[in-house]
Amino acid sequence: MRIIAGEWRGRRLAAVGKGDAGAHLRPTTDRVREALFNVLAGGRFGDPFDGAQGLDLFAGTGALGLEALSRGAAHMTFVDDGRAAGKLIRDNIRTLGCGDRTKLIAHTATRLPAADTPCDLIFLDPPYGKGLGGQALTSARASGWIAPEALVVWEEQSPQEAPAGFDLLETRRYGDTHVTLLRAQV
Template identity: 45%
Template sequence: MTRIVAGTAGGRRLKVPPKGTRPTSDRVREALFSSLEAMMDLDGAKVLDLYAGSGALGFEALSRGAAHATFVESDKRAAEVLKANARELGFGNTVIVNRTAEAFTSAESDVYDVVFADPPYAVGDEELGKVLSGLAGKLARDAVLIVERASRSGEPLWPDLVEPLRAKRYGDTAVYWGQVRSDG
């Protein structure tokens, strides 16, 4: 069972696509958001959830005060689950895009304060690197990027404007943090 950990929708359950997704565990999400909220105030933040799956990361951010979340998911069934979760939770401040993360970041022009990228473990360094590079010009000053991958995959290839901050392992999952350079 996947649920929202805290905030206005705390404790509410999320539907999960029947296959092909790997929702971020409650434990990892709780630790991730504890660290994120220590770094920045989510109130009013504009969030991008790439490879969204059930939307657990983006919906958690909305529950904790983010103003808007854009969810990008290439699987049509998962995108339908995202729409159902947004309706069920009463979050009208969402946009759900049924495209690949690479196609979205190469065409998108909005600016985001927080970006979550939780690609399938099979997504390689080069493909993820293209997606992250596609975010250039779409990140607010001091924007935070959080990438979740298999521990064995290693740190993502950050774009030049992003400074790597830290990494934390949770079993076979690793969470990597980056932030837009203050001179960027």
Template identity: 35%
Template sequence: MRIIAGSAKGTKLKMVPGKHVRPTVDRVKETLFNVIGPYFDEGWALDLFAGTGGLGLEALSRGIAHAVFIDQSRTSIETIKENIQLTHFEKQSEWYRQDARAAIKFLAKRAVKFNLIFLDPPYHENWLEPIVYQILQLDLLEDRGVLVLEHPTRVKIPESWSGLSSDRILTFGDTQLTIFTKEK
């Protein structure tokens, strides 16, 4: 796994030991970023259920100004910190070892809004809908901000949520990316 484009292009990222993390493979990541905009001009990204931090780090490499990484696994957070150091994004990064729901509340209290949110929860748990509703309720996504859901193809995602419109659905075997944009 590596950074595909931008200022940290080619940097190899460390993997989380064990089998509990399913990182987004380079082919999927490359296609995703070609769709949502290959490069960014400032803004904030949230990598929720971050695992290795690969998606948030790719966004930083492509021009996002600041990224917040959330994972409740100690091993994942240690790996994210190592990958942040490898890519030299220490000043543009925050990381928290915290449950996703608690982290969203914490970020809402700080009045943080994101241009880009990656949501890649464990496939074996039903996290997507409750977390999306919480993100919308607490208004964490900027107008015209992008929400990317990574999920197994067997999980049916609503075509729209109040305030979000579905832009694209990308399928890679048993992995699906559903991309939403927040309406103005």
């Protein structure tokens, strides 16, 4: 895995390796990440990275949030309760030297603590097919993590319906990965 574009373009990220068998780490491939970020940066959604406060739920390796930081996000909070994921995220933050622009919360994404700052860019990549994405968005909204009109990027095995409080913008398919883009209502 590598950073696709921006400040850290081409920089390698920590390899998942065998990781933790119970963690079910499934990082977004470079190809899917590149296609997704090209859509996000294409102008239809403004410039979602410039100065963004971001939240990466079920962060895994942190690749989605780190890509956003590389492209101009101001800060990214990573949330994952897996030990293997936490180590990978810390290693990647150290590799890129961006500790001052990040925060790692070792907590379940479906029961979040109160937010310090609402975020306007949210990545959501839950374990496929377990219904955790909607729970995580509900928790994030209730805990103050989601700013009005925040852009949500939700990766799953199938297109997702917009939960209450969100509007569906579009869905895209990349092989067996479906990305659903949502906008938080005001």
